[in-house]
Structures are given as C-alpha cells and as structure tokens.
Amino acid sequence: MSNLKKIWVVIPTYNEADNIRALLNQLLELSLPLEILVVDDDSPDGTADIVESMNNPRARVLRRTGDRGYGNAVLDGFRQALKEKADLIVGMDADFSHDPQAIPELIQATHEADVAIGSRYCPDGGTINWPVHRIALSRFANRYVRLILGIPASDSTSGFRCYRREIVEKLDLERIRSEGYSFLVELLYRSWLAGARITEVPILFRDRLLGKSKINSKEIYRSIFMVLWLKASLHRKG
Numbered sequence: 001m002s003n004l005k006k007i008w009v010v011i012p013t014y015n016e017a018d019n020i021r022a023l024l025n026q027l028l029e030l031s032l033p034l035e036i037l038v039v040d041d042d043s044p045d046g047t048a049d050i051v052e053s054m055n056n057p058r059a060r061v062l063r064r065t066g067d068r069g070y071g072n073a074v075l076d077g078f079r080q081a082l083k084e085k086a087d088l089i090v091g092m093d094a095d096f097s098h099d100p101q102a103i104p105e106l107i108q109a110t111h112e113a114d115v116a117i118g119s120r121y122c123p124d125g126g127t128i129n130w131p132v133h134r135i136a137l138s139r140f141a142n143r144y145v146r147l148i149l150g151i152p153a154s155d156s157t158s159g160f161r162c163y164r165r166e167i168v169e170k171l172d173l174e175r176i177r178s179e180g181y182s183f184l185v186e187l188l189y190r191s192w193l194a195g196a197r198i199t200e201v202p203i204l205f206r207d208r209l210l211g212k213s214k215i216n217s218k219e220i221y222r223s224i225f226m227v228l229w230l231k232a233s234l235h236r237k238g
C-alpha cells in the first residue's frame with residue numbers, strides 16, 4: 001500500500017555544499033520512490049547548483065532569495081509538496097544528523113499516526129558526538145516545551161519528521177509565526193491542536209561532520225518567549 005503513496009522529502013539548506021550530494025545519493029538509493037525538494041536560501045557555497053548538476057528528476061531545488069530562514073524555507077517546501085499532491089511529507093536536515101535509513105520506519109509509523117517524529121529522547125533514541133552543551137540545551141528545551149504546552153512527545157524540537165498530507169492541510173501555514181527552533185515546536189503544537197495523532201520513532205542523531213551549524217543564541221532566547229506566546233494564543237479545541 002505504502003509504495004503507492006507519493007512521498008516528498010523536504011530539505012532546507014544553507015551552505016551545505018559539503019553534504020548535499022552524498023545525502024541525495026543516499027536518499028535516491030533507498031528502495032522508496034522518494035521525491036526530494038531541497039529548499040535553498042541562495043547559499044553562497046553553491047549548494048543549489050550542486051543539486052541541479054546532479055540532473056535527477058527526483059531531486060529538485062527550490063531557490064529562495066530575500067530573507068533567509070529555516071522555518072520559512074520548510075514552509076515553502078511543504079506548500080510545494082501539497083501543491084504537487086504529496087501524500088506524505090518528510091522533513092530532514094542536510095547535514096547527516098538525520099540518517100536516511102530511518103525514513104522507512106518513519107513512513108511506516110504514519111500508518112497509525114499523523115505525525116511521526118524521529119526522536120532522540122524516546123526509549124532507544126539518542127545522540128552521538130553532540131557537544132554536552134548542545135545536549136543540555138536540547139533536553140532543557142524539550143522539558144520546558146512539554147511542561148508549558150503539554151504536547152505528548154519527548155522530542156518536540158526534532159526536525160526529522162514525517163507528516164500525513166491531511167494534517168498539514170489542516171494547519172493554516174500562513175499563520176505560523178516562529179522561525180528557527182520554535183518553528184518546529186509551533187508546527188507540532190498546531191498539529192496536535194488540530195487533532196494529530198503523534199508518534200515517535202527512536203533515532204540516533206549524529207552531530208554534523210562537515211559544514212557549520214547555524215544556531216545562534218538570539219534564536220534560543222526568542223524561542224523561549226515564543227513557547228509562552230503559543231501557550232497564550234492557541235488552545236486545544238473541543
């Protein structure tokens with residue numbers, strides 16, 4: 001049944017020239033008919049040109065210009081996937097922190113769920129080589145989010161997820177306010193409020209070997225306030 005589904009993988013990129021070709025090759029080698037959309041914010045290192053040079057109809061690039069941003073890039077990718085009739089949308093990073101080999105399991109999990117999260121903090125999940133301050137921050141963020149918003153998930157900040165089309169259609173994507181880290185929390189919170197069944201699949205998250213993280217402290221502080229804003233402004237219906 002699942003092989004009849006149209007599955008899109010949306011990968012936001014900024015300066016991932018060191019990773020993108022190898023990642024796309026791994027995705028294309030999976031025995032799944034994935035359609036891949038790289039959403040690139042005009043990376044100066046030519047990430048988008050690399051995707052185009054691969055000349056594979058299953059791996060395309062959406063070039064964004066203007067303000068760059070992880071959240072808006074993902075949203076543009078999701079809009080395109082909906083427009084092109086994707087049944088399932090997988091979101092993942094380009095830096096090999098999210099192992100392509102976990103995708104079949106994520107897809108399988110959406111048989112019984114609307115959102116399947118590749119999770120570091122459920123039983124059997126974990127992180128490899130991640131600096132201890134990043135682990136501490138991520139753990140704290142997840143406990144904080146759960147305490148304030150009550151989303152039934154142990155890893156609400158993971159960007160490795162598979163969504164069923166029906167749940168993405170229910171979200172008013174234009175209304176999403178956050179960028180960066182809280183973007184993932186907002187997307188999950190809105191999904192949960194819209195009635196999504198959420199499930200978690202354990203993953204081992206590896207720190208990137210090549211390229212640089214784009215995290216910055218301003219983003220972290222903004223996210224803390226954003227979670228409170230979400231709590232104050234959005235409520236579970238019924």
Ligand SMILES: Nc1nc2c(ncn2[C@@H]2O[C@H](COP(=O)(O)OP(=O)(O)O)[C@@H](O)[C@H]2O)c(=O)[nH]1
Binds near residue numbers: 070095
């Ligand atoms: N299009 C786009 N992608 C971004 C932007 N910032 C980060 N990314 C991508 O989002 C993913 C996660 O970013 P990363 O820097 O690895 O964040 P970290 O894993 O939290 O350190 C990677 O694929 C990045 O290339 C951005 O401003 N625009």
Ligand SMILES: [Mg+2]
Binds near residue numbers: 093095208213
């Ligand atoms: Mg990363």
